[in-house]
Amino acid sequence: MARERTCVACRQKGDDDSLIRLVASPSGDVVVDLRGRLPGRGAWLHVTNDCLSRLTKRPDSLRRPLRAPVSSDGLREQVMDAIGRAAMDGLSLASAAGALVGGHDALERELTCHRIAAVVVAEDASDRTIASLKEAADPDVSFVVLPLDRDALGHNVGRGPRAALGVTSSRSASHLRQQLRRLRQLR
Ligand SMILES: [Zn+2]
Structure with missing residues (x-):
């Protein structure tokens, strides 16, 4: 069963198929956790250009769900x-x-x-x-x-x-x- 998640960029809901999980690395980078199995707190993001660029412009929206300040530099490349x-x-x-x-x-x-x-x-x-x-x-x-x-x-x-x-x-x-x-x- 696909679980419902909320996208950190647009705040709309979606399931595991349309969203990917992001976690913070110890060095403060965003790590893409496609399998959704990495430990720690995660944030979910729609796999769309819209939500990806929204998040790249406002990386602060990751701070709360990940409980860590992270940089969104190179996020698009990482996702791709x-x-x-x-x-x-x-x-x-x-x-x-x-x-x-x-x-x-x-x-x-x-x-x-x-x-x-x-x-x-x-x-x-x-x-x-x-x-x-x-x-x-x-x-x-x-x-x-x-x-x-x-x-x-x-x-x-x-x-x-x-x-x-x-x-x-x-x-x-x-x-x-x-x-x-x-x-x-x-x-
Ligand atoms: Zn979204």
């Missing part, structure tokens, strides 16, 4: 980093569980058959490749570019170069899909 790393973990997990579809023709076919929930795109994928995949995809399939080139994207899942990987709606890919949703919201 943490989610990016989690997306890599998610890629490996999903790959091991067979929840990814690679290879242009196979991916295009699965998109046409509505069996793909999201597409991970290499940063150096050609516009033409992406355009043809988008044409095959349902309009609600999200395409998310990761900071990886084709070689690295393929390597990450133990394959040769991949311009794009399809993510199925399998449960074993839910962690990955969650990070992709978050990355999209921050662009």
Whole structure:
């Protein structure tokens, strides 16, 4: 069950899926606690550009929930980093569980058959490749570019170069899909 939390930036409520937890490090920096397991007092933040920039402008709003003065310098980069790393973990997990579809023709076919929930795109994928995949995809399939080139994207899942990987709606890919949703919201 997703628990309801209050965003420290906008004071609106949300659940664990839409918010991330922040804690204070001993040196007074904000640490992103994506798994929500770090000890100590935490504050919750919507994974949106709005709430992130609101908080960056008013880091004092963290002082009370964290009971410590913290600096919000580099907070955006930290959030992007943490989610990016989690997306890599998610890629490996999903790959091991067979929840990814690679290879242009196979991916295009699965998109046409509505069996793909999201597409991970290499940063150096050609516009033409992406355009043809988008044409095959349902309009609600999200395409998310990761900071990886084709070689690295393929390597990450133990394959040769991949311009794009399809993510199925399998449960074993839910962690990955969650990070992709978050990355999209921050662009
Ligand atoms: Zn918010």
